[in-house]
Amino acid sequence: MLKKISMGVVAALVLFAGFVATRPDTFTVTRSATVPGSPDIAFGLVNDFHQWNQWSPWDQLDPNMKRTFGGAESGVGATYGWTGNDDVGEGQMTIQEASANESIRVKLEFIKPFASTSTTHFTFKPASDGTSVTWTMTGDHNFISKAMCLFMDMDKMVGKDFEKGLASMKTAAQAEATKRAEAEAARKAAAEAATAPAVAAPTP
Template structure:
């Protein structure tokens, strides 16, 4: 009897192992949003790790999360390390490549709760109407444990929600900045026009009448 039970367990484990092994060895999670703002605003916000606290979906999950910066201030070579609660874990990001107003590539190193290394890629594409389509993607390899985890958890749905939240916040803050910038420009133009008109009136008043 025990031999039959043991044999059944072995067969079951082999079957589970085969199912896990058949899972894809790579993954890619991607979300996009359209932002009505000059491309330099969303690009600059992503390109500077110091600004991530204003839009990153994980900043809200742990307001007490500890962060540290190293390397370049922004752009390639800049490093951002974090350590927080169970929802954010511990890890490090290194900005490895940036094509101005086109793309940003980041190496993600997760240290806790489980070690893993992935790649994040942001792309910025004009839509033709003055807006920018910003795409946030993450891709990497899955080991046996990662494949097993994917049997029970939909990673695309779980992480995709965080991407959607982060992109929505990025859209809000950059569109607000674009609006504020436009209003400042209009105010400056109006002030310059008023000063020019005043100067012309003063010049005309100072001109002797023939």
């Protein structure tokens, strides 16, 4: 009896492994949103890792998270490493490509809770009411991640974070757009005041 049960378990495991092996070898998660302001505002929020704390959906998950910045100050070659609790794990990002106000490609490397490497790509396009930002993540599945995806929807899980991040980016972009508009209004007012004709003092 025990032998039959063991053989049944082995057969089930073989069938499960075979089914897992048929799952897709790659994954793609993408979300888009329109954020306020011109493309250079949203581009700047992504191109400088020092700005990610304003909108990253993971940045607030661990108040004690340790961050390290390296390489270039921003743009190609800039790196951002983090170590935190179980919610954020440990990893590093590196900006590999950056086309001003148009697109950014980032290499994303997780170390903990499990090792993996993927690519995130941001595109920025002018829209009638701001800038259309598209955030995409692509990568390869190994056997373990294929098995995990049988029990969880990666698109919904990661996509929810992307949606939260893009919503926060809207807030950060709006703040920057407002700041720029106020600075421009003040500049124009000062210029107009400087060129306005002087008012003669009344004669006694």
